[in-house]
Amino acid sequence: MVKVSIKDIAKLSGVSAATVSRTLSKPSLVSKSTRKKVMKAVDETGYKPNRFGASLRTQKSNNVVVVMPDITNQVNAAIIRAIENEATKAGYSVLLGDTQNNIERDSYYGDMVTSGQADGILVFTPRIPFTINKDKPLREQLPPMVNSCEEIDSEYVHKVVIDNQLGAVKAMQHLLELGHTKIAAVKGPSMTPSTKARLDGYKQALIEAGIEVDNRFIITGDYGPESGFQAMEKLLRLKERPTAVFCFSDDMAIGAMNALREYDYDVPGDVSVIGFDDITYASLMSPKLTTIRQPLDQMGTQCMQILLKLMNGNKDVEKYVELPTELIVRQSTGPLVS
Amino acid sequence: MVKVSIKDIAKLSGVSAATVSRTLSKPSLVSKSTRKKVMKAVDETGYKPNRFGASLRTQKSNNVVVVMPDITNQVNAAIIRAIENEATKAGYSVLLGDTQNNIERDSYYGDMVTSGQADGILVFTPRIPFTINKDKPLREQLPPMVNSCEEIDSEYVHKVVIDNQLGAVKAMQHLLELGHTKIAAVKGPSMTPSTKARLDGYKQALIEAGIEVDNRFIITGDYGPESGFQAMEKLLRLKERPTAVFCFSDDMAIGAMNALREYDYDVPGDVSVIGFDDITYASLMSPKLTTIRQPLDQMGTQCMQILLKLMNGNKDVEKYVELPTELIVRQSTGPLVS
């Protein structure tokens, strides 16, 4: 690969580098005839302007970093696809920051903004991924940044969220309406804000229905299918078993259904299962999974749109966008059989 | 966010920019006392070297682009996670190139290498994603590049592959051994090399077993679940129905199983279904999906390792790495019931 620079094109077409640059980025400033000469040289050589040269000069990278715990996760994958789509439209490239749930890797990606390698950052973990000087106000230290999925605990951060607590209440109301009273919860890691909020919703719904919260019915998983399987095994060992299980992710619900099948329980005949997310595979399970849908596509799109505004120095950008969840009733939940 | 440059650190610590640079990248060249002064200023300001400045000077971006048809796909997601992992270890960042099956977007990502924005490229589509000058030998025009999943038709391209044809033969042999003779194929898009090879394997196995290839038994999908569903519907309309279906992806197999359930067929009682890939959800289906496993993790890791060598200007790098597939027998296939 032979690298060709703006100077080569300038020489080849007999104009200055400045004119080459103008031809490529602001062609209206250049006469038709020189434009033609320049474009000929560009086409012949396959010249592409070096973005680092341009970025160094303009102080803009046209990159965006996305920090996510795990790209393999369907929820994250759906969101990032929407982001990528929106970013490309606006001329931005996406730097992938898969932290693999490794907190130290947060700052590795966060530094990309600090070091000018990216103009903005999208954060799907509950932490600000760069070092903050505690002596100075946070507001002044924040680059263009939007947070989603797991809320960062700061009012200065722009967010696109769903009402996790309300989503959980919807799931519970569905199970309660079906007559269930012994309803277990398979939650995510205790420190995740999404799990905290959904657990609040779980408890709120029970209390409002006049049902006491039974801590043996609350099992902790890690949002992955295997942990849902194990959580379900624990619940099945209980002397008094739940008749319905609210899993805080579809993956855990899928794992739970696998455990139930393994031990010959019928879903929803013996136990109803409801998930959270509505990933593609939810509707491909047997029985098809009832769940609370998150508008993943919209979340990604909105995040990127807000970030775009922030990077453009736009004033009055939405600080807090809340998107609706929706109960999707399928086959994995059914009336209590007594 | 206040940007701080190397000059600021130089001034703050009373040394030259050169010394600051050395302190950060080759500390052994600097005396302990100046090192301390410099690091103090660095820590106080939170200075991170601007990578564009460095890249422009060193002519290295430390970026790698990954061109993939769809990041939402579990196969791609698993591969990219492995890539990201390997890349980060070596100090490279990953630029995500999700083409969304849009051929024009290929070159958008390919140009990132041409324009110096990335030092190498990983291509999971069957096309070289940048313009090639047909008058010059291809070899001289290729940047560090590794291809996988969908083979590019050129011997100059470094590849990490599986033997798709052999994988298909394994799937077919399994079905044949179970006594099936009426075996349908749900293939991917006709122009994809993976589908061509797997179709060859399908036909080869049939012919070797003395069974005639029946074109009504070959349905084209797009590797996604919905297309598997529709393909199965078509097969069920046939007067003489297949008793087993070999789907060229797990997603299509999952779709096919959904169609079978929808129309009250038992899997594998009425129809056996086998997939290809072994994505996470394959073993979470009911019945659990029998499939041909691709070593996705290994594929990603190997791709990146080879690219790393290529970018380091390493000589004698593997041109062609073939990884093994494996038949994973689970519950969706069973003996022919007559």
Add this chain to the structure above:
DNA sequence: CTGAAAGCGCTTACAG
């Protein structure tokens, strides 16, 4: 062990 200087590839205000 350290500094001054050059230069990577671009863009843009300025002058004509």
Add this chain to the structure above:
DNA sequence: CTGAAAGCGCTTACAG
């Protein structure tokens, strides 16, 4: 409409 010049932030060969 075009060119010469400066400068973005870094690194490194050279000199001391």
